[in-house]
Amino acid sequence: MAADKVILLDFYPSMFGMRVRVALAVKGVEYEYREEDLSNKSQLLVQSNPVHKKIPVLIHNGKPVCESLIIVEYIDEVWNHNSPLLPSDPYQRAQARFWADFIDKKMYEVGKKVWTTKGEEQEAGKKEFVGILRQLEAELGDKPFFGGESFGFVDVALITFSTWFHTYETLGNFSIEEHCPKLIEWVQRCMEIGDVAKALVEPNKIHEFALALKTKFAAN
Amino acid sequence: MAADKVILLDFYPSMFGMRVRVALAVKGVEYEYREEDLSNKSQLLVQSNPVHKKIPVLIHNGKPVCESLIIVEYIDEVWNHNSPLLPSDPYQRAQARFWADFIDKKMYEVGKKVWTTKGEEQEAGKKEFVGILRQLEAELGDKPFFGGESFGFVDVALITFSTWFHTYETLGNFSIEEHCPKLIEWVQRCMEIGDVAKALVEPNKIHEFALALKTKFAAN
Numbered sequence: 475m476a477a478d479k480v481i482l483l484d485f486y487p488s489m490f491g492m493r494v495r496v497a498l499a500v501k502g503v504e505y506e507y508r509e510e511d512l513s514n515k516s517q518l519l520v521q522s523n524p525v526h527k528k529i530p531v532l533i534h535n536g537k538p539v540c541e542s543l544i545i546v547e548y549i550d551e552v553w554n555h556n557s558p559l560l561p562s563d564p565y566q567r568a569q570a571r572f573w574a575d576f577i578d579k580k581m582y583e584v585g586k587k588v589w590t591t592k593g594e595e596q597e598a599g600k601k602e603f604v605g606i607l608r609q610l611e612a613e614l615g616d617k618p619f620f621g622g623e624s625f626g627f628v629d630v631a632l633i634t635f636s637t638w639f640h641t642y643e644t645l646g647n648f649s650i651e652e653h654c655p656k657l658i659e660w661v662q663r664c665m666e667i668g669d670v671a672k673a674l675v676e677p678n679k680i681h682e683f684a685l686a687l688k689t690k691f692a693a694n
Numbered sequence: 695m696a697a698d699k700v701i702l703l704d705f706y707p708s709m710f711g712m713r714v715r716v717a718l719a720v721k722g723v724e725y726e727y728r729e730e731d732l733s734n735k736s737q738l739l740v741q742s743n744p745v746h747k748k749i750p751v752l753i754h755n756g757k758p759v760c761e762s763l764i765i766v767e768y769i770d771e772v773w774n775h776n777s778p779l780l781p782s783d784p785y786q787r788a789q790a791r792f793w794a795d796f797i798d799k800k801m802y803e804v805g806k807k808v809w810t811t812k813g814e815e816q817e818a819g820k821k822e823f824v825g826i827l828r829q830l831e832a833e834l835g836d837k838p839f840f841g842g843e844s845f846g847f848v849d850v851a852l853i854t855f856s857t858w859f860h861t862y863e864t865l866g867n868f869s870i871e872e873h874c875p876k877l878i879e880w881v882q883r884c885m886e887i888g889d890v891a892k893a894l895v896e897p898n899k900i901h902e903f904a905l906a907l908k909t910k911f912a913a914n
Contacts, residue, residue, distance in 0.1 A: 544788050
């Protein structure tokens with residue numbers, strides 16, 4: 475794989491982009507990281523993802539792959555010599571895809587309600603958010619990881635949202651640990667994996683980014 | 695596979711449910727079809743899909759699989775002896791997943807605008823809908839199927855929407871063929887595959903269903 479040229483078009487606070495960074499790190503794939511300015515997207519981004527024009531895009535030997543979960547699955551299939559992310563059993567694979575899809579359908583939108591709204595809307599958002607986390611906690615059960623004994627596809631899909639937990643908690647004025655202690659233990663377990671921890675952005679940097687974005691919204 | 699017990703919980707006009715029927719038909723899998731009353735869902739549906747409580751659900755030897763594209767991929771992995779739906783090359787697999795996901799994100803919601811709204815909203819919906827179909831037509835290009843020489847994953851994902859084309863056209867007062875003649879040729883090619891044609895609901899039945907639903911909405 476020495477001749478592989480891998481480029482990632484990304485934006486540092488994105489939980490979707492971070493999934494790709496985590497997957498590449500876990501697999502030990504070297505790549506060139508290119509930060510995108512989303513208010514002035516590069517020609518390469520627009521050409522590589524003409525349909526959605528969104529990050530992340532993985533460009534592998536000149537061929538672009540788009541949509542974070544599809545990229546993670548692609549990485550798992552191409553670099554299949556170590557750290558399998560999806561299980562080999564078809565039923566377990568379907569279950570992993572189901573929960574990753576659930577995270578995709580729920581977490582971002584509901585999380586946004588928690589940190590960008592106020593009053594009753596925010597309270598409703600927090601309730602819904604905690605409900606989603608509880609469903610995920612129930613799915614985790616007593617396993618160390620969503621993937622069972624090892625860090626897998628659903629773990630990749632969800633762990634990047636943990637970098638936003640501090641922001642949700644601070645701007646939403648609540649404690650996730652109080653509602654979902656086992657999920658926070660799972661986050662801590664994931665952070666003990668060096669490759670995972672290194673690929674994730676510091677929660678304080680996410681908080682700074684979120685505050686700057688709120689200020690910008692308020693000024694408009 | 696003689697001992698396999700396969701049950702499908704479904705609702706006949708659903709383009710998502712029909713995907714599973716098409717995939718099972720193409721693979722030659724025998725199954726028990728159970729029609730759901732969505733206003734009074736069965737205990738089995740609620741227990742089998744407690745997160746979304748939606749059809750389709752495939753129950754294979756007592757184990758439920760949910761979400762149509764995930765079910766189709768599961769069927770492709772379990773009954774892998776004939777008619778492969780996803781290509782074997784990782785890059786082509788990622789491309790197929792991308793387009794199936796695009797169809798999921800766009801077609802249902804925008805199609806709904808076409809047949810349930812009026813006036814300017816409907817005109818905007820039609821324009822958006824034709825734009826989506828044109829993107830799909832461009833992706834099809836000169837290939838006989840989205841899967842290349844044979845009917846594949848993206849073909850399964852999209853063909854079930856063709857049963858609604860007559861409804862979109864009649865209630866939206868426009869012609870899809872006029873805008874996307876190559877896509878209509880693709881529909882005709884798919885309909886020449888006996889297993890596919892037999893698994894799809896007659897466009898007239900869909901139209902009757904849509905009219906009944908419109909009447910019900912108007913009465914409320």
